[in-house]
Amino acid sequence: MAKVLKSPKGMRDFGPNQMAIRDMVFDKVKNVFKRHGALPIDTPVCELKEILTDKYGDDSKLIYELQDQGGELLALRYDLTVPFARYLAQSKIKNLKRYQIAKVYRRDNPSPNQGRYREFYQCDFDIAGSSDEMLPDSECVKIIYEILQDLGLTSFVIKVNHREILNGIFKLCNIPDDQFKTVCSSIDKLDKLAWPEIKKELVDVKKINEDSVNQIYKYVQQSGRGTFIDNMLESELATLPETKKALDNLKLFDEYCKIFHIDHVVEYDLSLARGLDYYNAIIFEIKLTGNTLDIGSIAAGGRYDNLVGQLSDAKNYDVPCVGISLGIERVLTIIEKKLASEGKQLRSTQCYVSSVGPDMTKERLKLINDLWAADIRAEHSIKAAPKLMQQFKNCEDRNIPFCVIIGRNEVDNGVVKLRDLNLRKEVEIPREKVVEELNARLAKL
């Protein structure tokens, strides 16, 4: 008898019913990735600790480290972006449209109601390689749009901003260059905290000039659809060359979104900051809207042109990248609730092989062996002489549509009974026709 019987804090087991939903959702997500010609890669669950250092800002404290058992110092991956960049730097691949669906690890405070765990899946899509402006960037949001559509989630907004616009705002508000990052990480909290609290942090803790902070607030309250970019291009932000270029790029981005018929869900929002260190240009965040639970953002990403070079062992090595990461756990929570309310159960096994009476085990095995040989999904009891009602109950519990039944009479007469569990009707068919008949009925389901 064990003293402790549990899985690690914030990490979950998934039983067969949950897995059926997960497999269905992952298949849909993969289908969208493949529709865009994305290729899968896989990387280890561990990385050298050094690779993960200085990539995640304040959140680096959430990294799981392995014990030093002699050899390399390792840590569990925190996201799929840094391992992808390490893979690109190491393999010297300069062009790749990749996807990866895998678990990541964060020693965060678990909060199941908000879909926050210590072990969870991310679905990442990234385009690496020198490109013309905004072509890969717009495909990233297009892909998330298609995924959410295919999953039946229709109420969401894609928030967009650009690090150079934030830099321009900070410059116009007289923030010194070396404080851009720390101000940025406070602004990032605007969707969780009220402005007075953030102002307090900026002025009291981070010692930023109060006039500057008040000025910043005027900017970061602004947001809007495509015409918003035109307005910004008329504002003083456009007097700064780098910021003007970023606004021109967002204008082109918006034109591409129009072609993709997704501009109606795109909102430009100057308060969007994203906490991670490695983004340098466009940044995105997707939030569910409407009546659904308030579970925050479900996807986020952006452009990180310098991360591969930073990890590379070659000088002046450069692979510009842009990508988006879907936090599938939150989406799964919604879909699980939806399916549960619809009472739908996903079906896998096609036929249950039953027997009645003693000494039927070997005949049952012969029969199920024929079904397996025909690639019909079939199961039977692990008891030699199970009760018929128990076998029928198994069919119903598992949502199995057909059941074949044999007893002494059927074997002697070379027949089987075929039961349709939905219609609750049985017919007798010749033993040698069972595969043919089942295939015909399964084709009609």
Next chain:
Amino acid sequence: MAKVLKSPKGMRDFGPNQMAIRDMVFDKVKNVFKRHGALPIDTPVCELKEILTDKYGDDSKLIYELQDQGGELLALRYDLTVPFARYLAQSKIKNLKRYQIAKVYRRDNPSPNQGRYREFYQCDFDIAGSSDEMLPDSECVKIIYEILQDLGLTSFVIKVNHREILNGIFKLCNIPDDQFKTVCSSIDKLDKLAWPEIKKELVDVKKINEDSVNQIYKYVQQSGRGTFIDNMLESELATLPETKKALDNLKLFDEYCKIFHIDHVVEYDLSLARGLDYYNAIIFEIKLTGNTLDIGSIAAGGRYDNLVGQLSDAKNYDVPCVGISLGIERVLTIIEKKLASEGKQLRSTQCYVSSVGPDMTKERLKLINDLWAADIRAEHSIKAAPKLMQQFKNCEDRNIPFCVIIGRNEVDNGVVKLRDLNLRKEVEIPREKVVEELNARLAKL
């Protein structure tokens, strides 16, 4: 510039070409599991350290432990069997036919030539629940047979033994009860070491009586097909009640194997021991034979009736289990070599969208957007005005069968060129027919 640029020792990245093969193989394995009505479960990559203690004999030293960062002491899973048993004990589920395909972790000496890594996939199939003798046990070997057949591996032997037969041998050779396990673990090495070395370990290191050791050797050299069990039933082994029962069970097992048409690959081998602590009855090991590389066993398993009870927090809790684990990495090594020698490349993207000349980017995006909307797998360049030859080269490199091409003339005339990359032939078709025409051609591939 990073100081170290590598993945952890013994852990690998998989690029798109390797992943295409892996996905194909995993799909085939899953298909067999589902054919037998097995259901997927998923467990965390970490377990509480305590759960893994005392389960793996001498190999416990290979467990990866996480750093104590405050909170629970964790370790990476060593196999999928103990986490499954923990899941059963915790969830109180008493009947389940499950499969799980996931990575496990061992701080072993990596040896890529023998397919031995520190992070590798296992494909596990287990049947939990009280059953009649040998029904789930025979299904385990049947499933491995089907998987290997479906993967095109036809030369293999399924070795079978029973822990109670080994116990009977040790008893007849006058080994004290408390030395059964240590003798067993020496015998387990017989397929890697010659007998004199094992004898030396038993006599010199483990201080086992030399006469007993010589007697054991007479037994463990014996092996054979089904009739071998009949011979053993006539031998002095059958005088011990537990061993007699085990032999009767293997006889029934062999009859079930005959019904499944797999008895021709089953060999009963008294030297098969399996090192793990938790097996208590039938044990299996599958080895490739013939001209393939000598890569040892590719699958192994057995019955472990007491493990769930050992992990449970309830008294006298019991869930008998039997299972088999396929070490898919070794199988993948063989299949990768086979596919490479056949020069086959797996295909995913169906159409490449090309443009010629300047100012075609938006027209290209409109066209690809229509293909995506029709669920046609399509990609295009991330450059605004890529060279045509470079675009054709991309198609060839990626084994993409079709390419649609637009330039100023095509756009003005409302047409596109459709190129068949295999035939190297182009036709002009109306712009509005492109989805229809592509679907018709893709259906014929």
